[in-house]
Amino acid sequence: MRTTLELGQEIGYANLSMEAVAARAGASKQTIYRRWSSKGALLLDSLLSLNEPLDYPDTGDLAADLRTQIHAAVDLLGAPPYGPLFYALVGEAQHDRRVAASLNERFIAPQQDKTVARLRAARDQGQLSPGFDLDLAMAILSGPLYFRLLITQEPLTHEYVDRVLDALLAGMMPRP
Amino acid sequence: MRTTLELGQEIGYANLSMEAVAARAGASKQTIYRRWSSKGALLLDSLLSLNEPLDYPDTGDLAADLRTQIHAAVDLLGAPPYGPLFYALVGEAQHDRRVAASLNERFIAPQQDKTVARLRAARDQGQLSPGFDLDLAMAILSGPLYFRLLITQEPLTHEYVDRVLDALLAGMMPRP
Numbered sequence: 001m002r003t004t005l006e007l008g009q010e011i012g013y014a015n016l017s018m019e020a021v022a023a024r025a026g027a028s029k030q031t032i033y034r035r036w037s038s039k040g041a042l043l044l045d046s047l048l049s050l051n052e053p054l055d056y057p058d059t060g061d062l063a064a065d066l067r068t069q070i071h072a073a074v075d076l077l078g079a080p081p082y083g084p085l086f087y088a089l090v091g092e093a094q095h096d097r098r099v100a101a102s103l104n105e106r107f108i109a110p111q112q113d114k115t116v117a118r119l120r121a122a123r124d125q126g127q128l129s130p131g132f133d134l135d136l137a138m139a140i141l142s143g144p145l146y147f148r149l150l151i152t153q154e155p156l157t158h159e160y161v162d163r164v165l166d167a168l169l170a171g172m173m174p175r176p
Numbered sequence: 177m178r179t180t181l182e183l184g185q186e187i188g189y190a191n192l193s194m195e196a197v198a199a200r201a202g203a204s205k206q207t208i209y210r211r212w213s214s215k216g217a218l219l220l221d222s223l224l225s226l227n228e229p230l231d232y233p234d235t236g237d238l239a240a241d242l243r244t245q246i247h248a249a250v251d252l253l254g255a256p257p258y259g260p261l262f263y264a265l266v267g268e269a270q271h272d273r274r275v276a277a278s279l280n281e282r283f284i285a286p287q288q289d290k291t292v293a294r295l296r297a298a299r300d301q302g303q304l305s306p307g308f309d310l311d312l313a314m315a316i317l318s319g320p321l322y323f324r325l326l327i328t329q330e331p332l333t334h335e336y337v338d339r340v341l342d343a344l345l346a347g348m349m350p351r352p
Contacts, residue, residue, distance in 0.1 A: 014271050090326065091270040094263065095190050100329045108327060129350045133343050136320065139328075140343055143319025144312065150266065150326060151284060152315075153276045167309050167316055171347020174305045 001046040005081050013043065013088030040092035040099030044106065047085050051076065053110040056118040062127040063169055065118065066141070070161045077149070077156055090150065112138045140168060177222040181257050189219065189264030216268035216275030220282065223261050227252065229286040232294040238303040239345055241294065242317070246337045253325070253332055266326065288314045316344060 003025040008016050018039055022032045036042040054076075056069045076082045093100035115137050122128040144164045148154055179201040184192050194215055198208045212218040230252075232245045252258045269276035291313050298304040320340045324330055 087270065091267070093329075094267040094270065094326065097329070100327075104328055126350060128348055129346060131346065132348050133339055136339060136343050139320035139323045139340065140348075143321070143323040144315035145319070146327060147315040147319040147322050150270065151276075151322060152280055153269075153273070163309055163312060164315065167312050168344070169347060169349045170305060170307060171345060171349070171351075172304055172308050173345045173347070174302060175347075175351060 001042070001049050004042055004046045005050075005085070008043075008046075008085060008088070009081055013084055014091065016043075016088075018042070038092075038096060038099065040089065040096045041102065043085060043089045043092060044099065044102050047082070047089060048106060050082055050085075053107075053114055056114055058118065058121060060125065062118075062122040062125075063165065066165055067162060069118075070141070070145075070165065071158050073145075074156045074158060074161055087149065108138065115141065141165075144168075177218070177225050180218055180222045181226075181261070184219075184222075184261060184264070185257055189260055190267065192219075192264075194218070214268075214272060214275065216265065216272045217278065219261060219265045219268060220275065220278050223258070223265060224282060226258055226261075229283075229290055232290055234294065234297060236301065238294075238298040238301075239341065242341055243338060245294075246317070246321075246341065247334050249321075250332045250334060250337055263325070284314065291317065317341075 004016065004021055007020060007024050011020070016039065018032050018036075019029055021042065022029045025032070032042070036045065054069055054072050057065045059065055077086060089099070089103060093103050116134050119128055119132070119134055119137055123130060123132070145156060145161065148156055148160065154160075180192065180197055183196060183200050187196070192215065194208050194212075195205055197218065198205045201208070208218070212221065230245055230248050233241045235241055253262060265275070265279060269279050292310050295304055295308070295310055295313055299306060299308070321332060321337065324332055324336065330336075
């Protein structure tokens with residue numbers, strides 16, 4: 001996995017092949033394929049070796065705590081090796097359903113568990129609307145980030161995610 | 177473009193090559209490349225040949241009108257040829273920045289203009305929070321759909337987008 005990270009940074013993860021990783025590691029292609037069934041599987045293990053799912057602080061201020069966590073996520077995604085590796089992985093997931101399934105099970109789901117736990121605590125403290133649909137938390141909080149990463153492909157900034165958080169917290173309907 | 181749509185439906189857009197399109201159309205590869213610089217450019221023109229940007233009705237009820245428009249988008253994305261073609265295009269945009277730029281300019285931006293116009297009318301009618309950040313409209317309204325399409329890869333349904341809309345309209349903070 002260290003070889004994958006090194007080589008990916010040199011030549012770009014999109015250009016990385018299992019053959020090239022094997023050659024750099026001084027291993028046979030068979031050895032690599034025995035451990036990782038696809039390039040996507042290798043990229044995912046490499047990504048997960050870099051970081052645990054990001055924790056949310058619980059200072060009792062939901063908006064501040066969401067902001068802290070999402071800034072940390074933006075900082076990770078904005079720098080190598082994490083960012084380029086993550087984009088390459090999402091790219092692989094678009095044409096390899098097993099990669100998509102592993103990405104969800106091993107990366108998205110643990111992050112979702114932490115998000116839902118923090119939101120549930122906020123609900124108990126009266127800081128989250130009792131009607132807010134916790135099953136949608138990841139889609140609503142991270143969807144606008146993926147839109148920017150994958151569709152408009154503009155840089156993710158703290159300023160952008162702050163504006164998104166403000167809009168999501170306030171909602172679109174006027175408040176009395 | 178009709179050849180692209182036909183062949184894509186037969187063999188899958190991910191497997192489509194410029195060579196195969198040329199062969200099926202009885203044209204030379206050069207002829208195809210003269211008109212479309214890449215597979216992504218060809219897919220985008222084919223997509224745009226299928227549909228105009230979806231209009232929003234204006235019945236005076238913002239929530240109902242957003243629902244109508246987003247259901248139409250879900251129906252388009254849920255069926256061939258539009259759906260598979262759109263996924264393939266987003267896939268191409270991940271490793272071809274010119275495709276990403278054209279997709280934004282020719283597909284996302286016109287849709288955004290319609291969305292912002294409808295939201296501005298709603299604001300004038302007091303149905304949209306005066307503080308809602310119109311520049312974020314596309315990211316917030318369509319981000320959760322892209323999250324489901326590209327990350328969890330679960331089917332987009334009317335039921336899902338209805339729940340998303342309800343959550344976005346109400347916001348995460350409790351209302352008095």
